[in-house]
Amino acid sequence: MKLKHILFAIAGIAIIIVLGKLFGSKPTVEPLKNRLEKTEVNKELDEVKINWRYRIQEDKMTSDTTYIAYVEANEKLNFDFPYNGGSTVTLTIRKKGNETDVILRVSKGQFIPTVTGGLVRVRFGKDKARKYPTSMSSDYSSDVIFINNEREFVNNLKSHETVIIETEFYQEGLKQVEFDIDGMRWEH
Numbered sequence: 001m002k003l004k005h006i007l008f009a010i011a012g013i014a015i016i017i018v019l020g021k022l023f024g025s026k027p028t029v030e031p032l033k034n035r036l037e038k039t040e041v042n043k044e045l046d047e048v049k050i051n052w053r054y055r056i057q058e059d060k061m062t063s064d065t066t067y068i069a070y071v072e073a074n075e076k077l078n079f080d081f082p083y084n085g086g087s088t089v090t091l092t093i094r095k096k097g098n099e100t101d102v103i104l105r106v107s108k109g110q111f112i113p114t115v116t117g118g119l120v121r122v123r124f125g126k127d128k129a130r131k132y133p134t135s136m137s138s139d140y141s142s143d144v145i146f147i148n149n150e151r152e153f154v155n156n157l158k159s160h161e162t163v164i165i166e167t168e169f170y171q172e173g174l175k176q177v178e179f180d181i182d183g184m185r186w187e188h
Helices: 002-023 032-037 040-047 150-158
Strands: 053-058 065-072 089-096 099-106 118-124 130-136 144-147 162-169 173-180
Touching: 065 173, 099 150, 099 162, 118 144, 118 150
Parallel strands: none
Antiparallel strands: 053 065, 065 089, 089 099, 099 144, 118 130, 118 162, 130 144, 162 173
16 A cells, blocks of 8 residues: 555656646746847947848849849828828839839829929938939839939939938828938949
8 A cells, every 4th residue: 555655656746847847937048139139240230220122033034134222211201091101112223134213112102293204302412402303104103203314313322321302292292201321232
């Protein structure tokens, strides 16, 4: 009889130990993210602001390569209904074949493009603001406009840290959109 009680006691202790390991508190391990953030290299990377994003696409029909660089505006625009909730404006540079395009796109909202072209005012850094002609997209999308004089525009992007673009939006009037453009890499 005693042996039976001893075996039950040992089994009970073993069960308690196993359950304690399964459901008990686990030792805390510092998450990998926190450990990486503390390194000197990552502290330096935090100070470097990466504004531009880059993509390369291949045209499946022609095997031509398209190079894309884009940056989002520093702040969202707030429009009235039906576009309320914050609209993001993106400035995109696209090199496809021998053509370079400068594209301004709004996530929610509409530009007021005209078939014959319009104008936007642009200020690079502390330079004096000047006007650039614009044109519509070939599919007449109202959320996109193309800024002309592409070569001059891209050269200015490369040599400045900020750009402000003022353009007109449907039922919203003129709005100014600022971009941090420092560090642009564009050799196309």
